[in-house]
Amino acid sequence: MRSVNKNFNNPPASLSPNNLDEVIDRTNPLHRKRILQATYGNVTVVNALKRLYRNKCAYCDCYDDEPEVEHYRPKKGVTGQPGHDGYYWLCYEWSNLLPACHDCNKTRSKGNHFPVVNNSYQTLPVISAGVIDLSHNRLDSHTLSQLEVPLLLNPEFPGFDPFHYFKISNHGQMAPNPHAVLLNQQKAETTISKIRLNRDKLSLVFRKREIRYFMKRLKGILIKYLDGRFTTTLYEEAFIELLREIQDRSTLTDTSEHWFFWNYFNRNFKVFITRNFNGRTAVGLCNTYDAIIALV
Secondary structure, three states, rough: OOOOOOOOOOOOOOOHHHHHHOOOOOOOOHHHOOOOOOEEEEOHHHHHHHHHOEEOOOOOOOEEOOOOOOOOOOOOOOOOOOOOOOOOOHHOHHHEEEEEOOHHHOOOOOOOOOOHHHHHOOOOEEEOOEEOOOOHHOOOOOHHHHHEEEEOOOOOOOOOOOOHHHEEOOOOEEEEEEEEOOOHHHHHHHHHHHHHOHOOOOOOOOHHHEEEEEHHHHHHHHHHHOOOOOOOOHHHHHHHHHHHHHHHOOOOOOOOHHHHHHHHHOOOHHHHHHOOOOOHHHHHHHHHHHHHHHHH
């Protein structure tokens, strides 16, 4: 995940609030069936989300140039909550729509899951003068963020910072940040579990592989230095080249995937050194790292 700044007050034109007239009457069994994919999945909505997220999935940050339009709060029912009608009045709400890859959005991942704290509060549309009060529909409204406390993280929530919630282990597994407050740890754990952010494709095929690759390169640089093939200057230059490659991948660009992973790896590189190398070797590499960072 990466933080995304969306202007909730400037939705694509196809998301007109007038379209809600056809879905709001809960006494009419046809209304919920009138939620139209042609409206929330309109090409203008898809293109706007692709621009905002730089063609990445909102959850796993994998590249996807044909994302599915995902409802953060499910529109027609909530998995594991029998009798929940879903958040049908948010079906066209700009702040409730995210781009998601198929792996994150399918039934056994995010799907229609939407756990909240203790399931103690279920929001309903706020009606004023016979129409929906749209100010209560925004992601950051008091109704949706304070009265009902979601356990699934949303990268569009103002002030969202993935480092407050997550860490990455030496084996490429995402986990709750142990230094976070208990509620934030619970949100991180729920998000990882429900969206399956540790599925093999992400944790083994990508994150663990990349960690091993860079640690193996670092080991090769050290061996060349110790057996005399590298001078101190060449040793440091090779170390710098490796670090710059990681830094390049951690920058927020149109092509970079897995922003959080690369930034976490970059910020915690000494931690990964300590986990992958033992004793004096780890200390020596960490000292070299500190010396290089001081220079560059």
